[in-house]
Amino acid sequence: MTEQARHRVVIVGAGFGGLYAARALKRAPADVTLINGTNHHIFEPLIYQVAAGILSPGEVAVSVREVVRRQRNTEFVLGTVTDVDPSSRNVTVTASDGTTRRIEYDTLVVAAGATQSYFGHDEYATYAPGLKTIDDALEIRGRVFSAFEMAELATDRAEQQHWLTFAIVGAGPTGVEMAGQIAEIAHRTLPGQYRRIDPRQAHIVLLDAVDRVLPTFDPRLSAKAERRLRKIGVDVRLGARVVGLDELGVKVETVTGVESVEAMTKIWSAGVSGTGLAARLAEATGAPTDRAGRILVEPDLTVPGHPEIFVLGEAMSLDRLPGVAQVAIQGGRYAGRAIARRLKGGRASKPFSYFDKGNLAAVSRFFAIADLGRIRLSGTVGWLIWLGVHVWYLYGLRNKATVLLRWTISFLGRTRSEAVVTTQQVTARNALRQRASGT
Amino acid sequence: MTEQARHRVVIVGAGFGGLYAARALKRAPADVTLINGTNHHIFEPLIYQVAAGILSPGEVAVSVREVVRRQRNTEFVLGTVTDVDPSSRNVTVTASDGTTRRIEYDTLVVAAGATQSYFGHDEYATYAPGLKTIDDALEIRGRVFSAFEMAELATDRAEQQHWLTFAIVGAGPTGVEMAGQIAEIAHRTLPGQYRRIDPRQAHIVLLDAVDRVLPTFDPRLSAKAERRLRKIGVDVRLGARVVGLDELGVKVETVTGVESVEAMTKIWSAGVSGTGLAARLAEATGAPTDRAGRILVEPDLTVPGHPEIFVLGEAMSLDRLPGVAQVAIQGGRYAGRAIARRLKGGRASKPFSYFDKGNLAAVSRFFAIADLGRIRLSGTVGWLIWLGVHVWYLYGLRNKATVLLRWTISFLGRTRSEAVVTTQQVTARNALRQRASGT
CATH class of the missing domain: 3.50.50.60 (FAD/NAD(P)-binding domain)
Incomplete structure (x- = not known):
């Protein structure tokens, strides 16, 4: 033996x-x-599209068992x-x-x-979920779409605007992509669907302590991404460090002092x-x-x-x-x-050397930046590269086909096919809110 | 005014x-x-396919606001x-x-x-969810796919079989369709994916107090559906009235006495x-x-x-x-x-008269029954009619396209694209289980 x-x-x-x-x-x-x-492998680069109501969970999360099914020497344990x-x-x-x-x-x-990481403030997590798991994505999706509903039900203007303000902490790829998505939901998907509010009044604030968005990209690309974000209606605030966060909003410290961003919906993508x-x-x-x-x-x-x-x-x-x-x-x-x-008793391995194929981030529909070493692209060309690369890496022909169909529908049309808010989500969130307010 | x-x-x-x-x-x-x-309109005839992991929630649930968006005299209130x-x-x-x-x-x-309706036994609901809402469908999906995982983790044969037994109460269209789906998951989707259990050992029991399945259909079609169910491995037990239901199984009364069906997963579609x-x-x-x-x-x-x-x-x-x-x-x-x-001040309406266009039920892949008044069909022809009618009635071109693609993938292949079990579901279910066992 x-x-x-x-x-x-x-x-x-x-x-x-x-x-x-x-x-x-x-x-x-x-x-x-x-x-x-969990029972699934997540294609993390597209998980924000689940939060944005474009893709379904199954399109970015495939069964691990199915992936390793034919690999007879491998057993999966949940x-x-x-x-x-x-x-x-x-x-x-x-x-x-x-x-x-x-x-x-x-x-x-x-x-x-x-x-x-909430940098030592785990109590922020309840109010500002991150975007790492399918649970996170569904939770954020529920919060974003519910916020417009709560604004529609609100009885005064201040409360309306409070519900229509979204704060995204962290201007890395996830934060930038999520801010871009909420802007598109507010400006392209929802207008005309409400009778008491104008979804275009949504205020989307993207916060980061550093001085530029997408700091891992070339500075010129960061500048282009920031310009694009501003153009689609995102309020980019850099050099703003979060010093407090609760049910009602975020407190940030900037060179000019501490200020509050009153936002009912908060998303954390800061570390x-x-x-x-x-x-x-x-x-x-x-x-x-x-x-x-x-x-x-x-x-x-x-x-x-x-x-x-x-x-x-x-x-x-x-x-x-x-x-x-x-x-x-x-x-x-x-x-x-x-x-x-x-x-096999072979020789020791050479050290791991990372081959950087480049970085991509989709800011909005038809606009992405691509930092491919010497080649730097932005706009539609960057977006086509972004699209091609993501479809290429997606697991299985099946998911490639359904994702391409979804994108055709979402990018040419205005709708978000996957915007169901479940009753369980609403109930859980209200319980939380009531606990927080001590009632 | x-x-x-x-x-x-x-x-x-x-x-x-x-x-x-x-x-x-x-x-x-x-x-x-x-x-x-909720924020969505549900296409109820296909909700069981969400529970079965074929369709995503957004494919059977469309935004109510989107549907009535252009109807300027209509306001939606959530x-x-x-x-x-x-x-x-x-x-x-x-x-x-x-x-x-x-x-x-x-x-x-x-x-x-x-x-x-649990006929006065609302305490059954926790153990045997129905299939009326998206929440229900996701819960049943989570339970069905998790059951195979729990069987794989089980340490003895009896426990394995307990997890591999599924009881569906009520043999109307929803019960029949769901039983057929679980049989396909066990016999087509999952085989080869587990190392300790054979998913084909799953025991799927379809129970009803009446003496035939699909009692609203012509008796000859009921007989055909029942034969098909047995062929794909469903244990159809008729004349079996539920007299008890808990965490561990269902008790039914038949002409021969009271018997127990030990099933960890139970679905209620009885009324x-x-x-x-x-x-x-x-x-x-x-x-x-x-x-x-x-x-x-x-x-x-x-x-x-x-x-x-x-x-x-x-x-x-x-x-x-x-x-x-x-x-x-x-x-x-x-x-x-x-x-x-x-x-418009017009005359009073004539009484409502229902025009029965017929009844359809899909028993399994490529097999449905269609009771269209004088015309009664079963098998592949019935299934093609079932498919055509459901696509026709689905809301919007978008959903018709994605559902057709999904069906092509699922009916030709073996996989179920939408089988994510979320952590929230697992946590909620375990909390329930622990409460039930008093630990």
């Missing part, structure tokens, strides 16, 4: 990193266990990895019903992503931090972490002193690489191949 | 009845207020009508935040549908009853109701003694008409036209 037993690879997380690692192990002589907290023990080499998986089990590994791949699992792993291995709590890995993506533990994507910290899909994809592929090579 | 004021029509409910009534009033000299508890006062002619609307307002009417159209609003209306007007609490209307769909109050669709009881879309559509159109005619 002992000598003959197959090498066991445990992969934590079925995001880009985890899935690409599993795929790279398809033909390896190993038993792969892929563990994820559950959350709540602990890791590097000395006896096992992880603890907690199922949704609270039961736990241990799964042993010979090699561990931690691709568990990151969580939304990420390592997961609890990363913290546990750091604690157990003594691995150093960066300020955000992500693990500082060796050049071959392993934990110092633990060549059997790889950390990928947003969970790792290496050379200040950004938390984008490409870093996770390439890291996953690198780790999977490195493990397969080791099993 | 008094003489010049426009006639006010209040329509309660934006289902088929309410929407068709509003449409028929498009050119009438009246101010129409359409009130609905809220639940919680009371009606026929003497001073107003309804009370409660918004989601609990605030109430009164809306006055000159003519009232009650098209509020019906609620799931409807009038809403609370119908009860209030009956109380306030002294109108008679049938056993299910639906209002017995006059031949012109008005409440006895109240020619200014129409009751439509599932909310009304007339000539034992079934609670199907066509009855609501024709009733809505009839009421809208009758109101428009009155406003």
